[in-house]
Amino acid sequence: MFRNQYDSDVTVWSPQGRLHQVEYAMEAVKLGTATVGLKNRETAVLVALCKPTSELSASQRKIIPIDDHLGISIAGITADARVLSRYLRSECLNYKHSYDSTYPVSRLITNLGNKMQTTTQRYDRRPYGVGLLVAGYDENGPHVFQVTPSATFYNCKANSIGSRSQSARTYLGKNLDTFLDCSNDDIICHGILAILGSLPTDEHQSKENTAQFNITVAIVGKNQPFKILSEQENEKYLRMAKEKGAPADPPRNDDDDDRPSTSDQPDAGPRDPEVLVATEQRP
Amino acid sequence: MYNNYNCLAQPLWQNGPVPGEFYNFTGGQTHIQKLPRELTTAGPYGTKHSTAAITTGSSVLGIRYDGGVMLAADTLVSYGSLARYQNIERVFKINKNILLGGSGDFADIQSIKRSIDQKMIEDQCCDDNIEMKPKSLASWMTRVLYNRRSRMNPLYIDVVVGGVDTEGTPYLANVDLRGRSHEDYVIATGFARHLAIPLVREKKPKDRDFTAVEASELIRTCMEVLYYRDTRNISQYTVGVCSANGCGVEGPFQVNENWTFAETIKGY
Numbered sequence: 012m013f014r015n016q017y018d019s020d021v022t023v024w025s026p027q028g029r030l031h032q033v034e035y036a037m038e039a040v041k042l043g044t045a046t047v048g049l050k051n052r053e054t055a056v057l058v059a060l061c062k063p064t065s066e067l068s069a070s071q072r073k074i075i076p077i078d079d080h081l082g083i084s085i086a087g088i089t090a091d092a093r094v095l096s097r098y099l100r101s102e103c104l105n106y107k108h109s110y111d112s113t114y115p116v117s118r119l120i121t122n123l124g125n126k127m128q129t130t131t132q133r134y135d136r137r138p139y140g141v142g143l144l145v146a147g148y149d150e151n152g153p154h155v156f157q158v159t160p161s162a163t164f165y166n167c168k169a170n171s172i173g174s175r176s177q178s179a180r181t182y183l184g185k186n187l188d189t190f191l192d193c194s195n196d197d198i199i200c201h202g203i204l205a206i207l208g209s210l211p212t213d214e215h216q217s218k219e220n221t222a223q224f225n226i227t228v229a230i231v232g233k234n235q236p237f238k239i240l241s242e243q244e245n246e247k248y249l250r251m252a253k254e255k256g257a258p259a260d261p262p263r264n265d266d267d268d269d270r271p272s273t274s275d276q277p278d279a280g281p282r283d284p285e286v287l288v289a290t291e292q293r294p
Numbered sequence: 295m296y297n298n299y300n301c302l303a304q305p306l307w308q309n310g311p312v313p314g315e316f317y318n319f320t321g322g323q324t325h326i327q328k329l330p331r332e333l334t335t336a337g338p339y340g341t342k343h344s345t346a347a348i349t350t351g352s353s354v355l356g357i358r359y360d361g362g363v364m365l366a367a368d369t370l371v372s373y374g375s376l377a378r379y380q381n382i383e384r385v386f387k388i389n390k391n392i393l394l395g396g397s398g399d400f401a402d403i404q405s406i407k408r409s410i411d412q413k414m415i416e417d418q419c420c421d422d423n424i425e426m427k428p429k430s431l432a433s434w435m436t437r438v439l440y441n442r443r444s445r446m447n448p449l450y451i452d453v454v455v456g457g458v459d460t461e462g463t464p465y466l467a468n469v470d471l472r473g474r475s476h477e478d479y480v481i482a483t484g485f486a487r488h489l490a491i492p493l494v495r496e497k498k499p500k501d502r503d504f505t506a507v508e509a510s511e512l513i514r515t516c517m518e519v520l521y522y523r524d525t526r527n528i529s530q531y532t533v534g535v536c537s538a539n540g541c542g543v544e545g546p547f548q549v550n551e552n553w554t555f556a557e558t559i560k561g562y
Contacts (some may be wrong), residue, residue, distance in 0.1 A: 111433035115424045150424060150460050
């Protein structure tokens, strides 16, 4: 693994201006299975790939409902996600108790970002090793937010995180213009098609065999409380998606950017923070 | 200090570390609840809470109509039976969706008004075009007022919250000093509850809401009746109007005074 002179602690800067521990935490997101978030004019959708860790176990829950208007999909350390989701739930509940209305999504994410940031600035904490895609609906419409372990958050039009998520992002980027005017069925199909590309290559080829992989779909929007779709609905949309079109291309080689880095030498120069998929403008 | 051993001054739920809790470094994100000193610490002679309103505003009347709400209150703040301050507005614009009318202890109204104004500034600081809705403010008021009554230290106020929500639906509610709240098409506090509500209910068409014209006409007659019959009223009043088109406080207006009947009244 990495050996750096300046990665002993989260609070230690490298001379290049980087926080190595925080960057390592970002790598944890790429260990989780892929998940996609996207939205049309009135609805936000999350699609997650759940793979059982062994044939004997059930798959991990990838999508966590937070409140009626909001849910998250996770990639990374599940235990960290559980802590964050408990925090989000209690914040939403407190807000509802005080104000008799739902927590505005952008404010909740700012709040979460502030909480997560403190872990990157204190020697006795470590960053949360989980990336989140947040789908929510409030008076400003549907939202998809990406939250990273570095406590940065992006207000996305569509995005994907997790292992091999680059192909899903390519698919989303290609079809970005069509999303806004999609029907709800179509937007779910787009999500499924995007995520099919992030299946491991061998499973992708035998994707007729649905036992090999498992998707979870959640939807939230106008007059639609956050809902994780049932098994039957999943199959319906999976069939619909396959009729609709070709899934995203699987990654050409396995040294895809989004796999955890394995090289001994991390690239030397500082990287600019990259915005992966088009983000929303501030109002 | 043995003065702090006053068991009456112990707050209901705060103070002291929670058993089994971890030590928190300063600057951590774990919120250590800090209450205002007057809520936690006993003074040298124990703690005394206010038991009555001192400077008071009288009635507030609110009427909901088809496109919004109207709130009216006279501009008098009394000191006991003395008409002490005669030109003080008691209907406030909170933001572009919310009006607040306050009666009861005017110091407490000013205090809660400052807290609300601070919340509105925090809303604006988010810079996300989301403003508080009247329903949310009414809910928050019940929480605050109920909390204060549970500490045996209530705010002696009776407020009317009115406004429109995102869809332009009017909302009108009352929250009192114990944290009780209710919604209706007509809301009144103080003497207006006895004098104005029957007048408004009498005029309410069964099948529809009031129109703006009907509402303003009712406000005018009700403020007149209140002026004649409530000794803690004066003839000047302000009216707050909130609809989807905007929100503001108008006036001051003057009640139509007619004292010609006075000479017929004898025997007092």
